[in-house]
Amino acid sequence: MKIYFVSSNKHKYIEFRRILKDVIDINWINADYLEPQSDNLIDVAITSAKWFSHYIEEPFFLEDAGLFIDSLGGFPGVYSSYVFKRLGNNGVLKLLDGVENRSARFVSVIALHIGGRITIFEGVVEGTISEEIRGGGWGFDPIFIPNESNGKTYGELGENKDLFSHRGRSATKLRDFIGRLVA
Amino acid sequence: MKIYFVSSNKHKYIEFRRILKDVIDINWINADYLEPQSDNLIDVAITSAKWFSHYIEEPFFLEDAGLFIDSLGGFPGVYSSYVFKRLGNNGVLKLLDGVENRSARFVSVIALHIGGRITIFEGVVEGTISEEIRGGGWGFDPIFIPNESNGKTYGELGENKDLFSHRGRSATKLRDFIGRLVA
Numbered sequence: 001m002k003i004y005f006v007s008s009n010k011h012k013y014i015e016f017r018r019i020l021k022d023v024i025d026i027n028w029i030n031a032d033y034l035e036p037q038s039d040n041l042i043d044v045a046i047t048s049a050k051w052f053s054h055y056i057e058e059p060f061f062l063e064d065a066g067l068f069i070d071s072l073g074g075f076p077g078v079y080s081s082y083v084f085k086r087l088g089n090n091g092v093l094k095l096l097d098g099v100e101n102r103s104a105r106f107v108s109v110i111a112l113h114i115g116g117r118i119t120i121f122e123g124v125v126e127g128t129i130s131e132e133i134r135g136g137g138w139g140f141d142p143i144f145i146p147n148e149s150n151g152k153t154y155g156e157l158g159e160n161k162d163l164f165s166h167r168g169r170s171a172t173k174l175r176d177f178i179g180r181l182v183a
Numbered sequence: 184m185k186i187y188f189v190s191s192n193k194h195k196y197i198e199f200r201r202i203l204k205d206v207i208d209i210n211w212i213n214a215d216y217l218e219p220q221s222d223n224l225i226d227v228a229i230t231s232a233k234w235f236s237h238y239i240e241e242p243f244f245l246e247d248a249g250l251f252i253d254s255l256g257g258f259p260g261v262y263s264s265y266v267f268k269r270l271g272n273n274g275v276l277k278l279l280d281g282v283e284n285r286s287a288r289f290v291s292v293i294a295l296h297i298g299g300r301i302t303i304f305e306g307v308v309e310g311t312i313s314e315e316i317r318g319g320g321w322g323f324d325p326i327f328i329p330n331e332s333n334g335k336t337y338g339e340l341g342e343n344k345d346l347f348s349h350r351g352r353s354a355t356k357l358r359d360f361i362g363r364l365v366a
Contacts, residue, residue: 039265072269072270072274073268073269073270074269075266075269075270076269077269079262079265082222082262083258085256086255086256086257086258086260087255087256087258087278091255091278094277094278094280095270095274095277095278097277
């Protein structure tokens with residue numbers, strides 16, 4: 001069994017490949033697509049998966065993810081990728097300058113299209129926004145500290161990010177689901 | 184001849200009604216819709232107009248508008264409405280704190296669906312972001328200074344905003360177009 005993963009984000013592909021490697025090989029389709037403007041990641045993922053079902057072979061999955069910062073009313077949320085490109089980590093830190101409540105959550109929603117149906121796997125991680133950029137990674141990795149990482153940002157965790165991350169959680173659910181199918 | 188205007192934004196309706204009143208009455212359809220995530224306002228307007236053409240009678244128009252700030256790579260752009268709700272004028276001023284280049288432009292794109300076709304009317308106004316909130320209005324009105332207003336923000340211009348505004352320009356093109364049709 002092979003499975004397609006649709007995304008224009010190579011970093012996501014690398015993370016999924018790493019987490020799923022013992023169960024299944026994924027074929028990366030490097031494609032961009034119009035995402036609907038909705039405040040809800042699950043809506044976005046389902047709409048996108050339906051749209052792609054006209055163009056690519058099953059089974060395939062895609063993922064929408066977002067960083068929701070409480071003191072900013074959930075910003076950047078579903079627009080995280082756009083906001084990262086425009087404002088970067090420095091822009092987010094600037095918005096939080098002097099703000100005491102730095103709580104945030106990272107959410108990953110996977111939509112798997114298989115057997116003519118869409119199944120959703122969600123991963124949520126609570127955490128805080130750091131005071132400064134720390135570590136590598138990509139996107140908002142250097143400013144997000146998951147609550148259980150002893151104060152380390154995603155960017156400082158390297159491959160261990162998967163153990164603490166929103167994507168690690170959603171991908172593990174996907175892995176278990178596929179594992180039962182191929183067993 | 185009557186024409187429908189589709190929007191969930193009452194302020195836009197009031198501005199269009201004011202600008203178009205000598206030529207045509209507009210019937211407001213207070214509806215929200217999924218906008219595609221694209222960096223291009225014209226794409227967004229055309230896609231939305233096509234989608235609505237399945238649901239409402241011709242002729243109708245809708246408008247997408249955005250504030251593009253140069254030093255923020257065009258942010259908030261097509262996501263202006265979302266960003267305004269989350270960050271407000273204070274959030275944008277915070278992002279520009281200490282930034283010298285405050286140039287920005289406001290763009291309005293009207294998509295008119297008539298005769299089975301979509302016609303686009305664009306209005307662009309160059310300006311700057313003020314150092315502080317000034318005047319009333321709605322949305323980003325209190326922080327945008329069009330270049331030709333003697334330093335007044337949209338919010339300080341009241342109904343005179345139409346003489347200087349992106350929406351004034353696109354709506355005037357629409358008015359002239361409709362004026363020729365009904366003449």
